[in-house]
Amino acid sequence: MTLSKHNIFSRIADSDEYFIVNLLTGNADILSAEQAQEVIDQRISNTGEFTEKGYLCDEAEETRLFRKRYADFIDARDKDEIQLFFVPWYSCNFSCTYCYQEGYSNLHTTPSNELINSFYAYIDREFAGRKKYITVFGGEPLLPGEMYKTVVRRLLDKAKEAGLETAFVTNGYSLHDYVDLLKTYKIREVQVTLDGTEQIHDLRRPLKGGGSTFQQIALGIDRALEAGITINLRVVVDRQNLAGITDLARFAIEKGWTKHQKFKTQLGRNYELHYCQTDQGKLLTRIEMYQELYNLIQRHPEILQFHKPAFSISKFLFENGSLPSPLYDSCPGTKTEWAFDYTGSIYSCTATVGKKEEALGTYYPTATKKSELIEQWEERDVTSIKECTSCNLRLACGGGCASVAYNRTGAINSPDCRPVKELLELGISTYFVKELE
Ligand code: SF4
Ligand code: SF4
Known part of the structure; x- marks a missing residue:
């Protein structure tokens, strides 16, 4: 048993308490300073709540669950x-x-x-x-x-x-x-x-x-x-x-x-x-x-x-009482979003629309497609972006925006990192500790 690769753990802003969130198993908890110290020192026991909730896990089992949830994600998106x-x-x-x-x-x-x-x-x-x-x-x-x-x-x-x-x-x-x-x-x-x-x-x-x-x-x-x-x-x-x-x-x-x-x-x-x-x-x-x-x-x-x-997934958790499904891809471009302009060109989304050099095809006067480029867009997610594959934030972040990543690095398949941990520190404080409404 080892600590899950998907735990997001930190101290809540302006509080002595901590949070632990695991998007893969769908669990989130607020921890006292003593419980948090056990996590930091890796002193948590193999039995009980931490194992049930998947904060502590068997690596091979976690990999299986990761693959299964990924297939569920793709299925759901195809119907979206x-x-x-x-x-x-x-x-x-x-x-x-x-x-x-x-x-x-x-x-x-x-x-x-x-x-x-x-x-x-x-x-x-x-x-x-x-x-x-x-x-x-x-x-x-x-x-x-x-x-x-x-x-x-x-x-x-x-x-x-x-x-x-x-x-x-x-x-x-x-x-x-x-x-x-x-x-x-x-x-x-x-x-x-x-x-x-x-x-x-x-x-x-x-x-x-x-x-x-x-x-x-x-x-x-x-x-x-x-x-x-x-x-x-x-x-x-x-x-x-x-x-x-x-x-x-x-x-x-x-x-x-x-x-x-x-x-x-x-x-x-x-x-x-x-x-x-x-x-x-x-x-x-x-x-x-x-x-x-x-x-x-x-x-x-x-x-x-x-x-x-939103403070990442904090608002969702507050309003729904449960975590959202794991986010393997936060960029809808070419998957559930496309953009078309009056010149007859097709683009991935509103961030690229009008940038002729980034057009993915045309619908007028004739229909054409830049298939290779479209494939690059379609393949981009946290399983294909190298930096994301070992990042514990990946199922909350989803790899960020492809267009921002491309503008920064010149490669579509590159990360646009979101400060998920810091956002959760603020969001959990706002909605769960201070209970501001
Ligand atoms: S590239 Fe950025 S703006 Fe375009 S769909 Fe993806 S996340 Fe949205
Ligand atoms: S984009 Fe950055 S923060 Fe987001 S999952 Fe990838 S490496 Fe992690």
Whole structure:
């Protein structure tokens, strides 16, 4: 018997207690300082709870279980729903300070019916028998004006014809004007970005040429919620606006959004994507962002009414009372996610869409595939990335983002490490020790 290779063990932030988590066996416990010392000194006994829970194990048996769970993971993923992004244009009416699409070429045209039909024919053929939905992405997909609305209507009609739900990722500026159209279709959700309350949001996300956008976005969110459309409010966070999340949380609470059944939130970390950020000093690392959030939540626990940070698998454990299944791969690109743009190109996901040199094929005017490149994407997981094969965090981390890894190392099959242990220290403290809610 030996300690499992999958134990994640550390001291809980601001506490004398420790945690031990094992994603392979699905167990998690809080340990006293004395129990933790036994783990550290490897003095734990072969019998009893530690063996039952798989913290202490027989190596060969653990390898068998690892293989079995891997097969289960692949099976489940093969049955999973696919998210298909469609970019009708890269044009946008905002000039966000951190926009990663600044360098993209824009033809200022709208896609033809022929191209839209080809997209739907392609996904019907390629993903036949799979559950799927469309997410319309940009640029800004909900631009003002009849020319753009006609295309959105066409995309929605074709999705309806195919029996598919549609989601949108929008800056929200014209959402109020699109609600009457959207509410007549099956809309999965509309993701809207607000980066804070009015002053800070407008500083970061003004109209092209200048001009406030906050009030009009808030109006769009109100109208969408009234119409029963799910809003997924996204806050893109860096050093400039993280502290302002407290005010945004209060604003959303006062608006009644946080009590609305169709309202949810997500935090996006501002990080270097395809084009250089104007001010790299503003960017937070993943752990810096979560550490700052943790500190803020201690002082302003009402933030949790607005957004409950994941802190790796901590929130899941807190809300479900059990651990998620082992994550052998955290990157959905080419497995359960693909992206298509108006030039007829196909990409792995939203991180690569529009980067011509990273295209994986075309769906218009003819269908083509870069099979070797697609295989590299498909094969990437914690069993194929060398660094991950011996990492105790692998079943919580899943190898991270392939695009970030590729940008850093030049190889798709390389790691994008997540600070899982540190995130659990913060998350278990927040949800289980301090019981903040
Ligand atoms: S490459 Fe990154 S952004 Fe793209 S699907 Fe994978 S994890 Fe997501
Ligand atoms: S990406 Fe890094 S942290 Fe994640 S499993 Fe691989 S080696 Fe471990």
